[in-house]
Amino acid sequence: xxxxxxxxxxxxxxxxxxxxxxxxxxxxxxxxxxxxxxxxxxxxxxxxxxxxxxxxxxxxxxxxxxxxxxxxxxxxxxxxxxxxxxxxxxxxxxxxxxxxxxxxxxxxxxxxxxxxxxxxxxxxxxxxxxxxxxxxxxxxxxxxxxxxxxxxxxxxxxxxxxxxxxxxxxxxxxxxxxxxxxxxxxxxxxxxxxxxxxxxxxxxxxxxxxxxxxxxxxxxxxxxxxxxxxxxxxxxxxxxxxxxxxxxxxxxxxxxxxxxxxxxxxxxxxxxxxxxxxxxxxxxxxxxxxxxxxxxxxxxxxxxxxxxxxxxxxxxxxxxxxxxxxxxxxxxxxxxxxxxxxxxxxxxxxxxxxxxxxxxxxxxxxxxxxxxxxxxxxxxxxxxxxxxxxxxxxxxxxxxxx
Amino acid sequence: xxxxxxxxxxxxxxxxxxxxxxxxxxxxxxxxxxxxxxxxxxxxxxxxxxxxxxxxxxxxxxxxxxxxxxxxxxxxxxxxxxxxxxxxxxxxxxxxxxxxxxxxxxxxxxxxxxxxxxxxxxxxxxxxxxxxxxxxxxxxxxxxxxxxxxxxxxxxxxxxxxxxxxxxxxxxxxxxxxxxxxxxxxxxxxxxxxxxxxxxxxxxxxxxxxxxxxxxxxxxxxxxxxxxxxxxxxxxxxxxxxxxxxxxxxxxxxxxxxxxxxxxxxxxxxxxxxxxxxxxxxxxxxxxxxxxxxxxxxxxxxxxxxxxxxxxxxxxxxxxxxxxxxxxxxxxxxxxxxxxxxxxxxxxxxxxxxxxxxxxxxxxxxxxxxxxxxxxxxxxxxxxxxxxxxxxxxxxxxxxxx
Numbered sequence: 001x002x003x004x005x006x007x008x009x010x011x012x013x014x015x016x017x018x019x020x021x022x023x024x025x026x027x028x029x030x031x032x033x034x035x036x037x038x039x040x041x042x043x044x045x046x047x048x049x050x051x052x053x054x055x056x057x058x059x060x061x062x063x064x065x066x067x068x069x070x071x072x073x074x075x076x077x078x079x080x081x082x083x084x085x086x087x088x089x090x091x092x093x094x095x096x097x098x099x100x101x102x103x104x105x106x107x108x109x110x111x112x113x114x115x116x117x118x119x120x121x122x123x124x125x126x127x128x129x130x131x132x133x134x135x136x137x138x139x140x141x142x143x144x145x146x147x148x149x150x151x152x153x154x155x156x157x158x159x160x161x162x163x164x165x166x167x168x169x170x171x172x173x174x175x176x177x178x179x180x181x182x183x184x185x186x187x188x189x190x191x192x193x194x195x196x197x198x199x200x201x202x203x204x205x206x207x208x209x210x211x212x213x214x215x216x217x218x219x220x221x222x223x224x225x226x227x228x229x230x231x232x233x234x235x236x237x238x239x240x241x242x243x244x245x246x247x248x249x250x251x252x253x254x255x256x257x258x259x260x261x262x263x264x265x266x267x268x269x270x271x272x273x274x275x276x277x278x279x280x281x282x283x284x285x286x287x288x289x290x291x292x293x294x295x296x297x298x299x300x301x302x303x304x305x306x307x308x309x310x311x312x313x314x315x316x317x318x319x320x321x322x323x324x325x326x327x328x329x330x331x332x333x334x335x336x337x338x339x340x341x342x343x344x345x346x347x348x349x350x351x352x353x354x355x356x357x358x359x360x361x362x363x364x365x366x367x368x369x370x371x372x373x374x375x376x377x378x379x380x381x382x383x384x385x386x387x388x389x390x391x392x393x394x395x396x397x398x399x400x401x402x
Numbered sequence: 403x404x405x406x407x408x409x410x411x412x413x414x415x416x417x418x419x420x421x422x423x424x425x426x427x428x429x430x431x432x433x434x435x436x437x438x439x440x441x442x443x444x445x446x447x448x449x450x451x452x453x454x455x456x457x458x459x460x461x462x463x464x465x466x467x468x469x470x471x472x473x474x475x476x477x478x479x480x481x482x483x484x485x486x487x488x489x490x491x492x493x494x495x496x497x498x499x500x501x502x503x504x505x506x507x508x509x510x511x512x513x514x515x516x517x518x519x520x521x522x523x524x525x526x527x528x529x530x531x532x533x534x535x536x537x538x539x540x541x542x543x544x545x546x547x548x549x550x551x552x553x554x555x556x557x558x559x560x561x562x563x564x565x566x567x568x569x570x571x572x573x574x575x576x577x578x579x580x581x582x583x584x585x586x587x588x589x590x591x592x593x594x595x596x597x598x599x600x601x602x603x604x605x606x607x608x609x610x611x612x613x614x615x616x617x618x619x620x621x622x623x624x625x626x627x628x629x630x631x632x633x634x635x636x637x638x639x640x641x642x643x644x645x646x647x648x649x650x651x652x653x654x655x656x657x658x659x660x661x662x663x664x665x666x667x668x669x670x671x672x673x674x675x676x677x678x679x680x681x682x683x684x685x686x687x688x689x690x691x692x693x694x695x696x697x698x699x700x701x702x703x704x705x706x707x708x709x710x711x712x713x714x715x716x717x718x719x720x721x722x723x724x725x726x727x728x729x730x731x732x733x734x735x736x737x738x739x740x741x742x743x744x745x746x747x748x749x750x751x752x753x754x755x756x757x758x759x760x761x762x763x764x765x766x767x768x769x770x771x772x773x774x775x776x777x778x779x780x781x782x783x784x785x786x787x788x789x790x791x792x793x794x795x796x797x798x799x800x801x802x803x804x
Contacts, residue, residue, distance in 0.1 A: 016574040042792070056792060068790035074570035076792045081575070165697040168476035172418040173483070178693070270669045290689030291580070295567040298700055388470035390463060390478045
């Protein structure tokens, strides 16, 4: 225990997840138990609130509200993609002093962890007594060191169910090619998780591509045609950031700095479907659940929700024990039954580092995962139930009997 | 009761829904109770199976499988968009004779009901004793006479939850404009249902457009900008078939008969987002859940599932009572509590007739629904729970206190 005493401040950075509020609930509950924490504030819209002193009193929330946060997607505090620059840090420390902030919790991905690291270092330099702890959050699962990141398993669960159900629809009324665009820009973790949708040999997804493996267009067309010859239908999963082997976004509309429509969001699914139609002559369509993949409340992974809560709570415990400059990480203690615990990792080891999907979990043909990956992801996502099938029964005089 | 006795044959037509298999389960269960029905067959892939004698023995299914059908999306029999033409009807009657089919159940929308009507009429002409009953199914809710169609409420439930959760994400990390593309080509029923996502005054959806009201581009841009000025963000819902007032698909890529890529599926969401970006300078993105909207097993409406089952069962009862040339329809008996029953409507009254979203349920500005519509849809979709919000609390020295 340290003798640090004062206000705790919580902020969110980057895109929300379905369970970032569960981490918030964990942090709030633990803060209320710690006598060293005299006040509890939340920044409205992350960095924006930090720089404009737009804060809310989290102690004023009643218990029912804090409980309800556990099952609320999106960021209840509000988040931001703004970054703090030089003069911003000055403003931030003035805000810390004004509110006597001594515990700062930043929930985010590797970019937010860099900001947290900078704040920690500046506090040390200035001799401002402050405990800075990062709370991991990313649907992309690209944070280093931690076994996995809160937020990922729920997004994975959503996309696995989405591909299962879209696959069922596709099997019912075969349309030759269906492209499902998953979330994920540089890392293929979310696309990979759709492999959990499979139960029968011919189940979707039939092809999964990874941004870690730029894809040759001819190879992709040949793979699509091979599946089509075998099954008469193809469900293909690619994430929004998939590139071809010329390093170009795979047929997607992209950011064009020369246009007023800069930072145009991905249209990979539709563009790829159009390309496949043009090159193979097979009709293709695309689905893009998009933001729903990170916000769908009814498809949250219970393991994810529980771990997100625990990460929030662990961050507060670590802070009042006198730690600063760390992120909470998850250690997998057991697979059967699944059990995990938390530990602290220095922010330098996670800041701006991107953990990509491991090449050794991708099959040689580049369009599927290996079984070892399924062992990794299954306990986190939980069961993805198969749908029932009506087996073909022979009917006398009917074609199926022949 | 009639003295008709023989084989029952069930087929699916058109796009699957999340509950078409529940109707199948209802029909199978009832067929097994009727001594007049000596045999029970299902057509594989609808018309395709009917024309190629590809049938399965539904009596061979065990009870657990039939039970599981109730919660299985997609069409377990398989469906088709093929239509039957002249020589096809000859083939069909040969198949009827070969299997002694005396009860034919066709589950589908208004196109399938026309086919059912033709089969009924041909049977009468030929003096072939046959009972033909249509089972309603469409996510579009565009079948006439019936209060609503099985399949619609589950799709509506999906999109209402999708917009609720996407809205929560959008509120957390405001991106100026988010376009949600809903299912629905000519009828705005599904887009309309997203209004159920609203609980607070500023909740999404902020703008809903209807294919029944072609939209002037300038008006749309002005409406987007007005919401943005008020809230700093805009969630807009439009269905894939939305047109502008020049009668053009609203910025979407479309079927181009002169191209090998004909029947290109809608890209309305992305196209509209791009158009809004270009015209207003606001960043815009799009989500397109697409087929997931009609197949998502976990967002089925319980009322829909139960009614779909009952429609299947009622069709069989009607057939063994000697009726032919009718579709089962739903009558709303009470709203509080919600209760419904079924009745028979002559196929002529539903075949190829499209019930559009009523103009009197659209607000004068063309971008919202009126309360009377919400009274109609709410009992069918069930509760769409609001997410908790953290109210702004004043913090001394903080901006929110000013």
